[in-house]
Amino acid sequence: MRLVRLGDAGAERPAVLAEDGRLFDLGGITRDVDGAFLAGGGLARAAAALAAGELPELDGRGLRVGAPIARPGKVVCIGLNYADHAAESGAATPAEPVVFMKAPNTVVGPDDVVLVPRASTRTDYEVELAVVIGATARYLADPGQARAVIAGYAISNDVSEREFQLDRGGQWDKGKSCETFNPLGPWLVTADEVADPQDLGLRLWVNGEPRQDGSTKNMIFDVAHVVWYLSQFMVLEPGDLINTGTPAGVALGGRYPYLVEGDVMELEIDGLGRQRQEVGQA
Template sequence: MRFLRVGPFGAERPALLAADDETRAYDLSGLTGDIDGAFLERLLDEGTERIGTLLAQGALPVLDLAGQRIGAPVARPPKVVCIGLNYRDHAAEAGAEIPAEPVIFMKATNTVVGPDDEVLVPRGSGKTDYEVELAIVIGRTARYLASPADADAVIAGYAVSNDVSEREFQLERGGTWDKGKSCETFNPLGPWLVTADEVGDVQRLGLRLTVNGEPRQDGSTAGMIFDVRHVVWYVSQFLVLEPGDIINTGTPAGVAMGRADKPYLQPGDVMELEIDGLGRQRQVLGKA
């Protein structure tokens, strides 16, 4: 199933995307107040059968998505955990060694916006960059998982994420990476949360990103150094993962920082990105 949130910022309505028509959805307001941690935990515990039954009975109100804003598919994530340098080709373009263990950093949760919302170039920025990434959405509390094989039981689904970054703030201003990652609007998410059973082989998904129509990134999750299950297991050794948490799993090569011409983002630029089966995003850059 593909879940989404529809409506103005702060007043989104939980919905289920129609299986055969991406312009139509079904209102889930009668079942849940939002697509949040509590909903995702119930979804993993109870499965999708109840929703499927209501859908088959015609008991879910229809939503026409034409002209509607699509919000981030998860409301108020408790945490946004990020994995750096997790693609071999991206590590190479950054001039970095292949990490022996996953590189973990955090991103402010209020960076999360809708997939087509405006992204703001921060004040004083000269090196705003893009990163198409697979996002893992956590559906159960996870602490000290015994092995990567246990990760499947805590994953609610997946989504497209744009880990927007300001490289000067991240790398040249001292301290940790977080301040180059946590500027407002720096994590468009969605359009959908796609349940794991619908994604298939999560390690064979194509990721693509263009800026002003020019291809910049074209990779596959097969290029990850640490795969999805390993990442969830590893993070659980250091952080308690909670329902609704997001894990950004890294980006393939092609970011502006790694290109010879350093084509950093400017106000007015348009980013478009997609991951196979998880939908598309489009953001116009504005000024903070």
């Protein structure tokens, strides 16, 4: 099942996108796709209503596509999780997942404008597989328990300002938490629809030029390991978002220029849809 949220920012309405491209309104089941919906069995109710033909059809023409989940409680990110990206960044392959946080209000729609921050000279892009948590995860016994707490998957663009992140002291967070720095979507694809999250191609273009072309099979720490690992240090709650890392090809690697106003980013992951963002100036 593919869940979407349509409408102006802050006033999106939840819907299901069927295989034939039709949209079905979830307003009779939930006010939004959020942690409460996921924790309360909302996905099962939505699937049952769709199968029973109980959801009214929705005309989505002309409506903005929002992030497929309302404001996450937290956005947890894994850095350097592809060996080729670690190498291009000049970093050693990590022995444990590198964990940092992004501010939840960085999350915007998949086609919303991305703003280069004031005083920025090194704004960068990162296509990533995003994991949406659907049940509380606390001290999972092993990675095998991870799948039961995953609601689904989406495309994430972990936009970064490298000077703020690496050269200004302290943690990475301030180079990751600028406004608009986490386009998400277009869909939340439920976990049962993704046969193997470790066999997905992910790609990114800037102004039509291919920049990133990788596969989740090359993650250093796979999705199950990441969810299990994080649960040892924090409680993951329904609606939380995990960005699982990016492959090589970012501007930080030195082969490509950083983003400037007027650039256009396009991202896709197999089975999860496609994003397009124009770059503006804050």
